[in-house]
Amino acid sequence: MAGQRKQWMSLVGGNPTAMPAIEVPNLLKTKKESVRTIRLRLLPTKQQDERLRKIADICSKLWNEVNYVRRKAFFEKKRVNIEETYKEYYERYKKLVGSATTQQILNKNNEAWNSFFKLLKLKKESKLPPSIKKPTPPGYWKDKILGKRIKRIIIRSDRYYVEQVNSDEGYITLKDFSVKVKYVGRIKWSGKQGRLEIKYEFNRWFAYIPIEVGVMPSKNNPKGYIRGGCDIIQREKLRGEEVAFIDMGLNNLFAVVVTSGDAILVKGGVVKFEYYWWKSEKRNAQSTRDLMRNNGLKVWRRFHRRYLRALFKSGERLRHLYRTAVRFLAKELHERSVKNVYLGYPYMITQDNGNEYNTNIWWFRKLTQWLYDVLKEYGIELLIVFEDNTSRECSICHVIHEGARVYRGLYICERTEKRINADLNAAINIAYKVSYDIKNIKKIESFVVTHNGVKTVTPLRRGIAQDPAVKPRL
Numbered sequence: 008m009a010g011q012r013k014q015w016m017s018l019v020g021g022n023p024t025a026m027p028a029i030e031v032p033n034l035l036k037t038k039k040e041s042v043r044t045i046r047l048r049l050l051p052t053k054q055q056d057e058r059l060r061k062i063a064d065i066c067s068k069l070w071n072e073v074n075y076v077r078r079k080a081f082f083e084k085k086r087v088n089i090e091e092t093y094k095e096y097y098e099r100y101k102k103l104v105g106s107a108t109t110q111q112i113l114n115k116n117n118e119a120w121n122s123f124f125k126l127l128k129l130k131k132e133s134k135l136p137p138s139i140k141k142p143t144p145p146g147y148w149k150d151k152i153l154g155k156r157i158k159r160i161i162i163r164s165d166r167y168y169v170e171q172v173n174s175d176e177g178y179i180t181l182k183d184f185s186v187k188v189k190y191v192g193r194i195k196w197s198g199k200q201g202r203l204e205i206k207y208e209f210n211r212w213f214a215y216i217p218i219e220v221g222v223m224p225s226k227n228n229p230k231g232y233i234r235g236g237c238d239i240i241q242r243e244k245l246r247g248e249e250v251a252f253i254d255m256g257l258n259n260l261f262a263v264v265v266t267s268g269d270a271i272l273v274k275g276g277v278v279k280f281e282y283y284w285w286k287s288e289k290r291n292a293q294s295t296r297d298l299m300r301n302n303g304l305k306v307w308r309r310f311h312r313r314y315l316r317a318l319f320k321s322g323e324r325l326r327h328l329y330r331t332a333v334r335f336l337a338k339e340l341h342e343r344s345v346k347n348v349y350l351g352y353p354y355m356i357t358q359d360n361g362n363e364y365n366t367n368i369w370w371f372r373k374l375t376q377w378l379y380d381v382l383k384e385y386g387i388e389l390l391i392v393f394e395d396n397t398s399r400e401c402s403i404c405h406v407i408h409e410g411a412r413v414y415r416g417l418y419i420c421e422r423t424e425k426r427i428n429a430d431l432n433a434a435i436n437i438a439y440k441v442s443y444d445i446k447n448i449k450k451i452e453s454f455v456v457t458h459n460g461v462k463t464v465t466p467l468r469r470g471i472a473q474d475p476a477v478k479p480r481l
């Protein structure tokens with residue numbers, strides 16, 4: 008990893024203090040800039056549910072079969088023949104699930120393989136971004152523990168349409184399957200609909216619809232325009248030219264410093280609690296499951312279900328909290344006349360614990376993506392700064408103090424004895440990495456994320472650049 012990092016740095020300039028920021032699209036984006044994906048909950052009738060299950064099972068089987076032959080070729084160090092396998096499985100499945108859906112699943116598998124090959128190529132050229140540990144070939148649509156296929160359907164953009172009954176519900180018609188299924192959820196955007204993905208997530212069906220905001224559909228598919236909310240992404244005008252720097256974490260979800268001298272702490276609050284609560288729920292269910300399974304007790308399946316439930320619930324709850332925080336932060340930054348935002352992106356090389364690393368990096372990417380998308384609504388640009396010492400470095404002396412101490416969330420400078428909120432210290436270091444010297448922090452405003460929105464926190468103890476002991480204002 009260290010070697011990889013070195014090569015990456017020589018690629019971008021070599022000197023860590025002069026490291027350029029990277030645009031988010033180069034790092035994360037796989038979709039078009041103007042595309043926003045909405046998620047709707049489907050409420051099928053009993054018959055529709057059975058029908059969806061059958062279709063989804065065939066789709067999943069197709070994905071797994073074509074993926075198996077491709078993986079086999081890859082691991083046997085043979086050429087993965089995308090075209091030939093495509094043809095073979097298209098012929099085999101078009102009668103089972105229709106030509107449009109067969110084609111969509113195969114296309115998606117092609118995309119997955121092509122991006123895997125692209126990463127392998129980058130790796131060979133030592134150009135792999137430090138956030139990617141190791142490229143892995145596309146996986147199966149399968150629950151590894153149960154050995155069962157997971158249920159997923161893909162519908163081509165012209166093979167379905169959405170009818171809204173009111174702003175919170177309506178129907179989605181799948182033309183090839185004569186299914187008209189009810190949905191609930193708000194459609195926030197207007198524009199051209201893309202490939203619909205239907206996923207079964209812990210007893211619930213969800214529809215994911217990418218909308219190319221403001222774009223009209225092609226003439227042969229007039230029904231492919233979804234009329235939701237906005238048909239432009241940027242709805243607000245920039246107010247000024249300030250620059251903000253963000254350190255993301257679990258205690259402080261966002262620690263922000265602005266060139267104007269403002270500092271904002273968005274505290275995770277319940278995020279941390281929920282994170283650890285569900286983590287232990289998952290771990291407990293897992294260990295009980297494995298214990299029973301190893302002893303041949305059939306009830307292990309019940310604990311696997313409990314594990315899946317915790318996985319789903321934690322995702323839902325964290326998603327809600329994170330999205331609330333992202334919306335709030337974007338609005339705050341806009342009101343503070345921010346034009347550009349630099350976000351510190353950790354290497355996380357010290358975390359060798361595979362699971363924790365994957366969970367964290369997954370949420371980190373998700374949060375970055377959401378932040379990028381929501382900031383766009385205000386015309387604010389998000390850039391990435393790779394960092395790995397920003398939390399250990401002193402933002403006053405710009406060195407890593409030998410005995411650097413972090414005490415109760417405070418970074419204590421060894422030379423000046425000054426104390427500064429540890430996360431703001433990191434945010435100032437991120438600024439320094441892209442040549443901004445922030446010295447004028449005036450006051451810190453603290454907020455806390457809850458399930459009912461973001462609340463102001465009243466400091467009990469005031470002090471310059473110091474993390475106040477806080478309690479929520481009720």
Ligand SMILES: [Zn+2]
Binds near residue numbers: 402404405408423
């Ligand atoms: Zn210092």
